[in-house]
Amino acid sequence: MKNFKLDNEKKVTSGFKAPEGYFDNFTDKVMKQLPEKETKVVPLYKSVQKWYGGVAAILVILFGVGLFFKLNTSGDEIVQPDASTIENYLVYQSDITNEDLYQSLNESDIEILEENIQISNEAIENYIAYENEYEYYIND
Amino acid sequence: MDNEKEFIAKLLAPETREKAFRQLVTLYSRPLYSHIRNIVLNHDDTDDVLQNTFIKVFKNLDRFKGESKLFSWMYRIATNEAITFINQKARKQGITNEEVVQKAVQNLTADEHFEGDEIQLKLQQAISILPEKQQLVFKMKYFEDLKYEEISDVLGTSVGALKASYHHAVKKVEEYITKT
Numbered sequence: 001m002k003n004f005k006l007d008n009e010k011k012v013t014s015g016f017k018a019p020e021g022y023f024d025n026f027t028d029k030v031m032k033q034l035p036e037k038e039t040k041v042v043p044l045y046k047s048v049q050k051w052y053g054g055v056a057a058i059l060v061i062l063f064g065v066g067l068f069f070k071l072n073t074s075g076d077e078i079v080q081p082d083a084s085t086i087e088n089y090l091v092y093q094s095d096i097t098n099e100d101l102y103q104s105l106n107e108s109d110i111e112i113l114e115e116n117i118q119i120s121n122e123a124i125e126n127y128i129a130y131e132n133e134y135e136y137y138i139n140d
Numbered sequence: 141m142d143n144e145k146e147f148i149a150k151l152l153a154p155e156t157r158e159k160a161f162r163q164l165v166t167l168y169s170r171p172l173y174s175h176i177r178n179i180v181l182n183h184d185d186t187d188d189v190l191q192n193t194f195i196k197v198f199k200n201l202d203r204f205k206g207e208s209k210l211f212s213w214m215y216r217i218a219t220n221e222a223i224t225f226i227n228q229k230a231r232k233q234g235i236t237n238e239e240v241v242q243k244a245v246q247n248l249t250a251d252e253h254f255e256g257d258e259i260q261l262k263l264q265q266a267i268s269i270l271p272e273k274q275q276l277v278f279k280m281k282y283f284e285d286l287k288y289e290e291i292s293d294v295l296g297t298s299v300g301a302l303k304a305s306y307h308h309a310v311k312k313v314e315e316y317i318t319k320t
Contacts, residue, residue, distance in 0.1 A: 004317040006282070006310055012263050014283045015248075015256025016177045022187075023173075027165045030194045034161070 065089065144210060151201055161201075164210075165194055171284070172218050178279040179222040181244040181264075183253040189225050193218045212293035219276070219294060241275075242268045259317075266316035270309050277302055278309040 006012075068089055081089075105113075150160035172193060177186040196217050204213055230240045245268045248254045248261060256264065267275050276295065280286045281302075288299045295302070 002318065004314050006314060009259075012259055013256075014174070014178055014279075015254050015260035015264070016174070016181075016183075017253055017255055018173055018177075019183065019253060023169055026169050026190075027162055030165050030169075030191055031158070031162060033191065033195055034158075034198050035195075 145206075148204070148206060148210060152204075157201070161198055164197075168211075168214060169194075172214065175215060175280070175284060176218055176222045178283055179219070179276070180225055181241070181248065182251065185225060185229075189218070189221050193221045196221065208293050212290065215290075215294040216296075223272075237272065238268075244268075262317050262320060263313065265320075266313040267309075269316070270312055273297075274305050274309040274312075277305040278313070281306050282310075 147160060150156040151164065169190065173186060173190055176189045176193070177183070180186055180189060193214070197214055200217075204210070226237050226240050230237045233240065245264050248256065248264060267278055270278065277291060280291045280294070281288070288302050291297075291302050292299050297305075
């Protein structure tokens with residue numbers, strides 16, 4: 001084609017079209033997917049249940065840790081568990097969730113973690129790329 | 141939209157939110173469809189991204205500060221969703237974003253929802269080899285007829301830089317079409 005100039009040509013459209021009737025029910029399709037926005041009233045007994053649940057979970061963890069070390073120590077000998085033993089215990093005890101671990105960290109723990117763990121920019125980028133929710137905050 | 145402030149107030153108030161949002165979807169589904177389709181190129185992908193865009197808009201209504209226009213804010217979310225979609229597709233297929241777009245252009249001839257003739261197809265091919273930002277600027281300016289000020293609000297780039305980007309994009313597109 002000789003000397004093609006966009007301004008000299010008739011406007012070229014994108015050529016894309018939506019299937020016939022696509023927009024007829026699009027609004028309804030979106031409306032059905034919207035999350036509930038109303039503020040839910042949580043009955044008191046439910047929050048008490050949650051509170052009891054948390055205490056129970058902590059007791060189970062403490063009991064589990066105690067029992068584990070009790071079973072792994074011989075006689076009267078008191079052995080201080082090393083870091084890898086604790087790590088293995090936490091990794092293989094499936095009823096301890098990440099959430100439980102986050103909850104047990106205080107500010108100085110987090111500061112120590114920040115000092116000791118080097119996170120590369122690439123790792124941060126990958127995390128953000130997979131977690132779409134953060135995009136909004138970056139652009140905002 | 142005649143009275144944007146009033147409409148935004150309706151979107152934010154729990155008792156009028158649903159009705160106002162329904163209006164918003166009806167009003168913006170077509171222009172946002174075109175915007176997303178111009179980026180991801182395929183109808184089914186556009187459908188997914190468009191729905192995600194509106195859901196994200198709804199979820200973030202409370203965070204809309206009214207500093208930019210509702211239009212720009214929604215276009216920004218749609219643009220991010222479309223680009224994120226291409227990034228994810230590229231990762232899954234182990235190829236670059238550019239390759240994803242070029243592959244989508246190659247598939248246009250078999251796409252029943254693309255009714256472009258030879259020049260339209262060439263134009264899509266020419267755009268697909270531009271840098272990502274130039275592609276966006278070209279599509280928003282040429283296909284969607286948006287003003288530089290509006291594109292600037294959406295992309296967060298100065299009007300001057302956008303004009304330069306568009307100028308370069310037009311040159312490259314014209315060169316490509318002239319050569320092929």
